[in-house]
Amino acid sequence: MKILITGAAGQLGSQIIEQLRHRIPVGQIVAGVRRVELAGPLKEQGIEVRYMDYDDPESLETAVHGISRLLLISSPHQDDSVRLTQHKQVIAAAKAGGVKHLLYTGLAFSGWTAGKDTPDNVHALTEQAIVASGLEYTFLRNGLYMDFVVVLGLKEAMSKGELVTAPGAWAFNSVTRADLALAAAVVLGSEASGNQVYELAAPQTWNFADLAAVLAEAGGRKVVHREDAGVQHWIYAFLSRLDTFSTSRDLEQLMGRPVTPLKESILPFLE
Secondary structure (H helix, E strand, O other): OOEEEOOOOOHHHHHHHHHHOOOOOHHHEEEEEOOHHHOHHHHHOOOEEEEOOOOOHHHHHHHOOOOOEEEEEOOOOOOHHHHHHHHHHHHHHHHHOOOOEEEEEEEOOOOOOOOOOOOOOHHHHHHHHHHHHOOEEEEEEEOOEHHHHHHHOHHHHHHHOEEEEOOOOOOEOOEOHHHHHHHHHHHHHOOOOOOEEEEEOOOOOEOHHHHHHHHHHHHOOOOEEEEOOOOOOHHHHHHHOOOOOOOOOHHHHHHOOOOOOHHHHHHHHHO
């Protein structure tokens, strides 16, 4: 069995491979990358590297040769119509190349169920295309990356003793890439068959008051949370379009442990 991870040089892909290499023989892992020159660390680990570009169907056809399980990490392109085309090209190559099982990293609580709802976003449309392909599939619907906190001015809040945010009943089911990578590796390393859907979000949410309390604990001084209608930042419009409220225990069950706590999750962004 050979497993191909696309986007293997990226933040999520590289962490998935790091987790996976501790679970299956390295010879079974194939890293798909667009820029081969960035794959040196993967090659040093004895991992086979194959060139694959979502915009180059020929490269995709070559990359999937001999692959039984393929993890399609969603494209980072800013244009969703381009992203969907790229995803469909990977799906087509997997189908034509004899891939047995296709896994896709979508978006948690994307609001689509095969045969019941109408897809209304690039992730749901990609899942629809995978279902239509007839391939056996697993949908790893990733929750909001914890990384979004970097734009909230955490260090400034610790310095001033005040975390200022836009008003709203905000609540977040965010998780770390490391936790998501572990869950993906667990699924990839298993030989479970059948179609599966996992909502990989936290089992409970946190809010800005919780974040302020964690910042206070981390910095050893009081930090309060204050809402200000004058706060303007693209992050709030982005967050308002997502389901950051729903929760799931799928991630914890796959990992076999609790999700990384909020304090531990934000420490890397305070260094």
